[in-house]
Amino acid sequence: MPIQFTRFLYEKNDVKSSLICSMLEKNLDDTIFWINELYNFNKKECWETIWEMYFDFYGLFNSPAETFIRNQYYGGKVYSDEELMEMAETKEGNAEVGGIKELILVCRNMIEWTPDPTVFLIHQCFKSTYPITGFRGPIKSWIKEYPAKYVNLVRALDKMNYRNIAYYLKKLMDDVDDGCCEDGVGGEGGMDGEGGSEGSVNACGEDGSEGGVYEEIINVVSKYFKEQKNFTFKDGLYNHLHLIPYTDKQHIVLIIVIYLANYNTKLDLNVNYLSERKDEIEMMNLIDNFKGVKVSKVLLDKRIPLCNSIYPFSRLNTDEKLLQWSQHIGACLWWQNKLSKYNGYMDDGNIQFDTANARINFRKKFNFVSGSTANMDKLNDIERDNRKTWRDWIDEHFPTFHENNLLKLDELQLPATFQFS
Numbered sequence: 388m389p390i391q392f393t394r395f396l397y398e399k400n401d402v403k404s405s406l407i408c409s410m411l412e413k414n415l416d417d418t419i420f421w422i423n424e425l426y427n428f429n430k431k432e433c434w435e436t437i438w439e440m441y442f443d444f445y446g447l448f449n450s451p452a453e454t455f456i457r458n459q460y461y462g463g464k465v466y467s468d469e470e471l472m473e474m475a476e477t478k479e480g481n482a483e484v485g486g487i488k489e490l491i492l493v494c495r496n497m498i499e500w501t502p503d504p505t506v507f508l509i510h511q512c513f514k515s516t517y518p519i520t521g522f523r524g525p526i527k528s529w530i531k532e533y534p535a536k537y538v539n540l541v542r543a544l545d546k547m548n549y550r551n552i553a554y555y556l557k558k559l560m561d562d563v564d565d566g567c568c569e570d571g572v573g574g575e576g577g578m579d580g581e582g583g584s585e586g587s588v589n590a591c592g593e594d595g596s597e598g599g600v601y602e603e604i605i606n607v608v609s610k611y612f613k614e615q616k617n618f619t620f621k622d623g624l625y626n627h628l629h630l631i632p633y634t635d636k637q638h639i640v641l642i643i644v645i646y647l648a649n650y651n652t653k654l655d656l657n658v659n660y661l662s663e664r665k666d667e668i669e670m671m672n673l674i675d676n677f678k679g680v681k682v683s684k685v686l687l688d689k690r691i692p693l694c695n696s697i698y699p700f701s702r703l704n705t706d707e708k709l710l711q712w713s714q715h716i717g718a719c720l721w722w723q724n725k726l727s728k729y730n731g732y733m734d735d736g737n738i739q740f741d742t743a744n745a746r747i748n749f750r751k752k753f754n755f756v757s758g759s760t761a762n763m764d765k766l767n768d769i770e771r772d773n774r775k776t777w778r779d780w781i782d783e784h785f786p787t788f789h790e791n792n793l794l795k796l797d798e799l800q801l802p803a804t805f806q807f808s
Contacts, residue, residue: 390708392715394427394722395690396755402428403436404805408694410440411784413498416670420691422494423671426487427721434460434484437493438633442642443507447649449500453631455660459489460632468630475629484632487671488663496661504785505649505794506642508777508801513553513641515802520551529615537607544611547648550799556644559604560637601628601636605643612647620650685755709756713738725753777801 391399406421425433441456458465462485466474522542530541540559543551602625612618624643628636677685708715716722717733726732729749730741740746777796781788 389718390715391428391718392712392722393424393719395424395686396709396712396716397424397690397693399425399428399718401693405694406436407440407444410494410498411444411502412694414694415495415498415667417691417694418494418498419491419667419670420674421694422490423487423674426490428719430484430486430720433490434632435634437490438631439635439638441497442633442638443510444502444504445497445500446642447503447506447646450646452496452500453627455496456493457631459485459493461485462489468626471630472626488668491667491671492661492663495664495667499661502785504781504788506645508794508796508799509549509553509645510638510641511801511806512550512799513557513637514806519554520548522546533607533610537604540604541607541611544608544644544648545615548798549645549794552644552648553641556604556641557637560601560640601625601640604640608644608647612650616650618647618650620647682752682754683756712756725749 393399393402402421402424406418406425409417409421422433425436437456441452446453462483464483522539526538526542527545530538530545533541536559540552540555543555605625605628609620609622609624613620624647627639627643631639633639674689677689680688714736716738717736726738726749729745731738731745731749733739738746738749740749781796
């Protein structure tokens with residue numbers, strides 16, 4: 388993936404990682420800084436990151452909060468489930484999306500909730516390719532009643548082997564995404580169709596409708612927990628695929644499966660929601676305002692250190708990369724807006740201007756990297772690589788996690804580095 392710099396010339400994934408870390412450390416000031424930096428990069432991607440954080444760390448035991456985040460996503464407007472389902476079915480989900488105030492409000496509330504890394508760790512496995520643990524012994528007779536393509540998933544569920552659950556879910560859903568459906572949702576899913584060979588998935592329903600398989604996977608998993616574990620819950624869990632304005636539908640399927648596996652765990656149903664505070668908005672405005680700051684000092688004045696990370700920072704902010712900053716800002720909406728005001732545009736990775744005067748005026752106002760050796764050294768000083776192992780990171784942020792015997796880090800065989808969706 389090409390290098391993508393944000394407004395203050397951080398690498399985008401470093402901003403995402405620092406946002407997650409600041410949230411888990413309950414550092415609201417830093418969280419506001421990082422959410423603002425990501426928002427100025429791309430509002431849609433910022434909301435996607437919010438949903439990813441919620442499902443990875445908070446959704447499992449704070450599921451009622453899903454509605455609160457969804458309402459903020461729509462700018463505070465409350466839609467009924469029926470309205471959201473209709474929007475999804477008609478592909479008219481073009482409602483106005485909440486801005487930075489709503490994002491800060493979500494973050495301020497999320498910081499107060501109790502995080503849990505279970506989904507995050509399984510999600511990391513889900514996004515990795517690795518050998519699975521082979522099954523031992525004959526297939527139980529009742530498992531053979533499931534369509535053949537789901538047999539291995541059901542066996543993994545029955546053994547509660549999260550590594551294999553992640554693997555087979557990923558395989559099933561990747562086959563869907565490689566098939567005829569655009570996003571793998573919608574349509575009339577079911578469990579009555581004939582199963583194909585192991586691992587093969589027809590991405591379309593028998594009636595030719597698109598996307599029934601994601602729903603079908605949820606129905607298969609629901610059937611297992613109802614019949615084999617005697618769990619009692621409402622049907623229609625697959626509706627979350629349509630009700631949640633988050634494009635990573637595979638992540639939603641994954642958390643539904645993990646939610647059912649932890650169904651008897653007590654949920655936090657008494658979530659108190661905090662309201663907007665004026666001082667937080669003022670802080671955001673202060674970050675955004677660098678009027679009167681010498682252009683070559685903006686980064687020194689506004690940037691803060693990256694937060695300790697579970698994965699090594701990209702280390703892209705070296706002298707060479709920062710001096711080439713103009714080649715890496717094309718994806719940032721904030722920079723696109725500034726360029727357009729000076730009749731500038733990106734052409735093959737380079738900034739071009741209609742006139743020489745436009746180039747000079749733009750550089751006078753936005754050449755944040757002057758090339759000064761002293762300034763570069765100070766900037767690189769704050770880019771500290773504090774790499775931690777998975778176990779170190781878990782021990783630091785979730786000291787009681789190892790008391791949960793459902794999930795063992797060694798069995799998961801986690802990837803070497805953190806991965807974003």
